[in-house]
Amino acid sequence: MKLSVVMAVYNGERYVEEAIGSILAQTYTDFELIVIDDGSVDRTRDILRSISDPRLRRVLLPYNCGAAMSLNIGVWQSTGDWIAIHDADDRSMPDRFQVQAEYVRARPELIVAGAQISCFGDADVSPALLREREQALNQGESALRRDRYSVCPFCHGTAWISRAKFIQAGGYDPGYKIVYDYDLWLKLFRLGPIGKVDRVLYEYRIHASSLSNHNKRNAFTERLRCCVRRMCESDLVRGSGMPRVLVIGGEYQCRIMKTEVAPYCRIHVQAYHDSGLAGKVQSFVHAVKSGEVDAILQMNHPSRTMMTAYFQFQGLVQNKHFFNL
Incomplete structure (x- = not known):
């Protein structure tokens, strides 16, 4: 089962090497890693060039296109049957890909497979907020379809997606700046079953800036537009x-x-x-x-x-x- 791991990064010098390291250290080795640098102006490109692993493919965009378009470009250039998404500031557990590979083999009807997460963040992010975000993203598989318009089914970076179904769904909509992942899940729910590994396989980083009232309002508005549209x-x-x-x-x-x-x-x-x-x-x-x-x-x-x-x-x-x- 060939896997393509797709990561988009913009000015990610602080965490991208750590994120890539967690991918290259996976026990499951049959994958390519496509990292799309979305016009970074910090040291991100130097960091990417310093990594010599042959599984890494770098796509350096001349200007900032936004996360949704960058991820689409990565998927279009991929060769795997499955796409694994990974955010540029998070970490995967060492056996994440192995566990998800076994999961989709055992359930061939699935077109998407997510996983549970643990949250971590900087010192200015309270433990209560970390637990709140974990709870929101760690609902069980039985509730995914029922609650799809009120709760994001899983953390974006945990997803394994059938490449064929990703293309059929039209990929990410670049019109969304925040909820492009949620919009994709709603489109994919119409195309087949979506599952979720009942185990923590991914460490999701919470930034204090993402918790601002301005960002919350924008995310809420985008999410409502997305849900009503779909x-x-x-x-x-x-x-x-x-x-x-x-x-x-x-x-x-x-x-x-x-x-x-x-x-x-x-x-x-x-x-x-x-x-x-x-x-x-x-x-x-x-x-x-x-x-x-x-x-x-x-x-x-x-x-x-x-x-x-x-x-x-x-x-x-x-x-x-x-x-x-």
Whole structure:
């Protein structure tokens, strides 16, 4: 089983050698490593040139193209049957590739295989935040498809992807600066089963800068746009014309949906509800059953677990009649 490991890096002088070292030290050896330098202006290229392992192929881009396009270029130049993604500041456990190779051999129906992670970071990243990120990315395989619109199924750098299915899905969308990986997973869910090794195989580095309020807002907005776009292409049942939806959630979430998401996606929002949600739950169900709306888009709010259970009790189907975002 030939594997192509693809890594994109931009100004990664601080960590890229460590990341590459964790790949070259793998117990599984039948792979090529394609590192795309995305127009770095620090010492990254010097570091790449200093590594003499014959499995390493360097692609030096003349200017910065963005992570999504850089990764696409790497996959286009790859020769393996499977693509393993690796971020330029993370580390893989020594037997990661061996374990994932055995996993996909044992389950030939899979088109993607992720893994569990452990998080680490600089001194200014609190242990509580590391545990929070681990918990978010380490959900079990049984929940991957059900929760695909509310939780990223796994950490980007853990993924093994069928190269043929990657190409069929259209690769990464360069229009996304942050959630290009999440968008790819949603496209791949439509093409075949996705699995996850129930074992920590990857160490994911958390940077304090990624936790800023500015980055959180941008990521939240991009994720909502991505999810609404993909659900409208596949899971959202509708009549003629644009899907008609109710949006429920907190005041901030509804504002982002109204100003930053709905105008960019082909949906018609009948109403936004950001207060007294539990008392309106029966009217939400009636709106779907009567055909007044095609679906409910439910963002995170204190009553969501209860309302999800009630929707299901009333016969509404998750990812058809209602979507948790």
